[in-house]
Amino acid sequence: MDVFWTEYWQALLGDLISPQKRVSLTYLASAFVIALAALTLVSKRPIKDALSHIFKPRVWLSATAFADYQTMVINAFIMKLISPLLLGKMLVAIWLFEQWHFLISDRPEANLWPTWLVVLCFTVFQFVVDDFCRFYLHRLMHKWPFLWAFHQVHHSATELNPFTVFRAHPVESVLFSLRSTLSQAFSIALFFYLFPNQVDIYMVLGVNLFTFIFNVLGANLRHSNVVINYPKWLEKIFISPAQHQIHHSIAKAHWDKNFGVVLSCWDRGFKSFHYSDQGQSLKFGLYDNAQANHHSLHGLYLLPCLQFARLLRLTPYQGVVKKLKSRAEKPRV
Amino acid sequence: MSFKPFALVTLITSIGSTAVFAADVYNQFPVTVKNYQGNASSSVAYSGQAARQVIHNSLKKTISKGQGKQDADQAAKLALYFEDKGADRAILDPVSKEGFAIKQTTIGELSKNKNLSSKAYKGAVTSWPGNMTGQEVLQDMISKAAKVKGGFDPVNGYDYTQLISKFTMGAVFYNQAVDGYLDEKLNNSKKTNDKAYKDGAAYSAKEHYWDEAFGYFGAPAHALTLDAKSLYGIAKKDPKYFAAADYNKDGVVDLKTEMVYAHAYYAAGFDKSGKTSYLNNIVSAFYDGRALIHDANGSKLSKDQMTQLNDYVKTIRLNWQQVIAEATFKYAGEVYKDLQKIKIIEDANGDVTKAYRAYAKHWGEMKGFAMALQVGGEDLGETAVKLNRLTGYSPVLLGNTQVIARNAAGKFVQSSSISMEEYQLHMMKVQLLLAERFDLKARAHDVLAGMDELTQKLSSSTSNEND
Numbered sequence A: 001m002d003v004f005w006t007e008y009w010q011a012l013l014g015d016l017i018s019p020q021k022r023v024s025l026t027y028l029a030s031a032f033v034i035a036l037a038a039l040t041l042v043s044k045r046p047i048k049d050a051l052s053h054i055f056k057p058r059v060w061l062s063a064t065a066f067a068d069y070q071t072m073v074i075n076a077f078i079m080k081l082i083s084p085l086l087l088g089k090m091l092v093a094i095w096l097f098e099q100w101h102f103l104i105s106d107r108p109e110a111n112l113w114p115t116w117l118v119v120l121c122f123t124v125f126q127f128v129v130d131d132f133c134r135f136y137l138h139r140l141m142h143k144w145p146f147l148w149a150f151h152q153v154h155h156s157a158t159e160l161n162p163f164t165v166f167r168a169h170p171v172e173s174v175l176f177s178l179r180s181t182l183s184q185a186f187s188i189a190l191f192f193y194l195f196p197n198q199v200d201i202y203m204v205l206g207v208n209l210f211t212f213i214f215n216v217l218g219a220n221l222r223h224s225n226v227v228i229n230y231p232k233w234l235e236k237i238f239i240s241p242a243q244h245q246i247h248h249s250i251a252k253a254h255w256d257k258n259f260g261v262v263l264s265c266w267d268r269g270f271k272s273f274h275y276s277d278q279g280q281s282l283k284f285g286l287y288d289n290a291q292a293n294h295h296s297l298h299g300l301y302l303l304p305c306l307q308f309a310r311l312l313r314l315t316p317y318q319g320v321v322k323k324l325k326s327r328a329e330k331p332r333v
Numbered sequence B: 001m002s003f004k005p006f007a008l009v010t011l012i013t014s015i016g017s018t019a020v021f022a023a024d025v026y027n028q029f030p031v032t033v034k035n036y037q038g039n040a041s042s043s044v045a046y047s048g049q050a051a052r053q054v055i056h057n058s059l060k061k062t063i064s065k066g067q068g069k070q071d072a073d074q075a076a077k078l079a080l081y082f083e084d085k086g087a088d089r090a091i092l093d094p095v096s097k098e099g100f101a102i103k104q105t106t107i108g109e110l111s112k113n114k115n116l117s118s119k120a121y122k123g124a125v126t127s128w129p130g131n132m133t134g135q136e137v138l139q140d141m142i143s144k145a146a147k148v149k150g151g152f153d154p155v156n157g158y159d160y161t162q163l164i165s166k167f168t169m170g171a172v173f174y175n176q177a178v179d180g181y182l183d184e185k186l187n188n189s190k191k192t193n194d195k196a197y198k199d200g201a202a203y204s205a206k207e208h209y210w211d212e213a214f215g216y217f218g219a220p221a222h223a224l225t226l227d228a229k230s231l232y233g234i235a236k237k238d239p240k241y242f243a244a245a246d247y248n249k250d251g252v253v254d255l256k257t258e259m260v261y262a263h264a265y266y267a268a269g270f271d272k273s274g275k276t277s278y279l280n281n282i283v284s285a286f287y288d289g290r291a292l293i294h295d296a297n298g299s300k301l302s303k304d305q306m307t308q309l310n311d312y313v314k315t316i317r318l319n320w321q322q323v324i325a326e327a328t329f330k331y332a333g334e335v336y337k338d339l340q341k342i343k344i345i346e347d348a349n350g351d352v353t354k355a356y357r358a359y360a361k362h363w364g365e366m367k368g369f370a371m372a373l374q375v376g377g378e379d380l381g382e383t384a385v386k387l388n389r390l391t392g393y394s395p396v397l398l399g400n401t402q403v404i405a406r407n408a409a410g411k412f413v414q415s416s417s418i419s420m421e422e423y424q425l426h427m428m429k430v431q432l433l434l435a436e437r438f439d440l441k442a443r444a445h446d447v448l449a450g451m452d453e454l455t456q457k458l459s460s461s462t463s464n465e466n467d
Helices: A001-017 A025-043 A045-054 A064-084 A091-103 A115-143 A145-155 A162-166 A170-194 A209-216 A219-223 A243-247 A265-269 A297-314 A320-328 B007-016 B047-064 B076-082 B134-144 B160-187 B205-217 B228-235 B239-244 B262-271 B278-295 B304-347 B353-373 B383-390 B420-438 B451-458
Strands: B401-406 B411-415
Touching: A001 A064, A025 A045, A025 A091, A025 A209, A025 A219, A025 B160, A064 A170, A064 A297, A091 A170, A091 A209, A091 B420, A091 B451, A115 A145, A115 A170, A115 A209, A115 A265, A145 A170, A145 A297, A162 A209, A162 A219, A170 A297, A170 B451, A209 A219, A219 A243, A297 A320, B047 B076, B047 B134, B047 B205, B076 B134, B134 B160, B160 B205, B160 B304, B160 B353, B205 B262, B205 B278, B228 B239, B228 B278, B228 B420, B239 B401, B262 B278, B278 B304, B304 B353, B353 B383, B353 B420, B383 B420
Parallel strands: none
Antiparallel strands: B401 B411
């Protein structure tokens, strides 16, 4: 039991320290620098004004923010409990590796490409596959009422701060784990099959090179009150923090837009792309933000389950989405 | 390293001789048997095991040089190195070569009346068709090997040189050592340490059993003074390592005490990678166990001493088992690669003769070691069942057939089988099975080499983060 708690605290602290985690101090610091620079140099706000905007109490100390912190602590505990039950990445990778023997009959014997090229290709491939899988699961979470029942926990945040990234129902966390297992195992198995004894990954501080770049360039500002837009041509390639803030907006025009994480191409391909607006001022949360109890433990953990149960009874009738949305839009006591 | 008092004695008694001996050399434990009247200065004796190591090497050489049915005497030549006990039998391997002179040329110079067949495992072997004992399996393989050129049966995909050699390492050396000498013989309460093993012997039963087990491992007496690379080089008779082999500096390598054989060779091969220390673990345990018996100074071993001795046995048994499992693992990886090569050549309508030969050779090595693994006296249970099922009774042959049985006439029966692609995956599964069951570390020719490490690198599967 002592080991369990030690590992739990290590995991929790690791979120703040490990460069593998988006909210590690390194990336929070880089996000702060970028935010300060954007507010002072681009928006021409005085430094004091910029600082008070970044550290606005409403963003960091309100009920919605505390709900974020609570989910971070509680979910880490839950995931620690159930992680041994989750599908093993190595197991999936081996199974997929086996399947490749039948799909591509001739496994290359000699090294086809120089090792550095294989490593670079794997680094890019793994990053792109992972980014697509993140996009697609995210899209499904919005499109499938069963998944939305859980994902709305994340969208119930009425203020965004970097810790909102942890605001997720445990069911969603399990899905993230599954997604990550499948996408990484797929990349590993394919490259191991095609390039025996050559596969590795370029990493910085223990994370994929490109993920590191994404994190260090202000990934944390996606969940923040600092609006950073990219030029339109760049937003066509990479999702800006402001574009992700649009994703959290309650304005109807912004619903189901910008599901992507890093690359915009997925949203463009699936017709869910939306540019950010210069000086956009958005309201975050669920529709009209009537569900005040979404910041409570009951709202964060129990309501999604109840909603899911209700949906089970409704299926397989048509119009599930409509009913769900109408229910969600009504204030619930 | 702990101080060994007898080493000092050895050092003192050695002063004035042509060589000065260091500690940690196995064959220098002085006599402790009370009232010993002979001239021996050392109580260590395992010349019979050294003879069997050389007989095994010579048998292997004889099989590989066979001319098949054209040579009517081949069966008799093979019997020389399996059943016969003649002292004048020539040593066919190891023999002297430029830069690597060998002291002995006949088996009798090592030990008289020694053969392999009488020491082969008498228990049932389920990993080979025919419901035979280990001894019968070897006998049957040898009789079949006599009829095919170079010991290779292309119809069934059997490379008898490898099959016989590797299974002999298990059914004779490994079995005799861990299932005999280090097991019931060592723990026989009637065979005490306070009397000579037999009249006039310079050693007690406990000492002798321990030494015999050491001899079967195949390490030179001075193994602890050498690194894995040197030991490997000695086994290969590389002149570069002659000086390392010739410990007493008499200009020749003594096959009794200075050569590396069989299991020790494989252990050194894996240790060379730097990932394991099997040879050192095993030889150190042998050395420390022998020192423990020596320290009893000719008295009965106490209960505590026996417990400690059996702890050394555990180390030897575990590491030895791992060496055999590593060897099986390595050749399963080779078979996987051979099948890949065959597929590529077949797709290009090329000639697969050479690749098929390599496939049969590696399969023979893999299967021989897989069989050896199962004759160490430990019931491997499910692991053995899976291992035998995955490897089968023969490699999958070019027409997707496999040996499934041995008929009443002693001939192998083939039937349609899984495809070569599937069998290739069986080899990967053999590796996974062995790596997990025996906690392997060297993992030579690992089909999934690096996958585990890369998976670890990308470990964020339990992440709670949203997007």
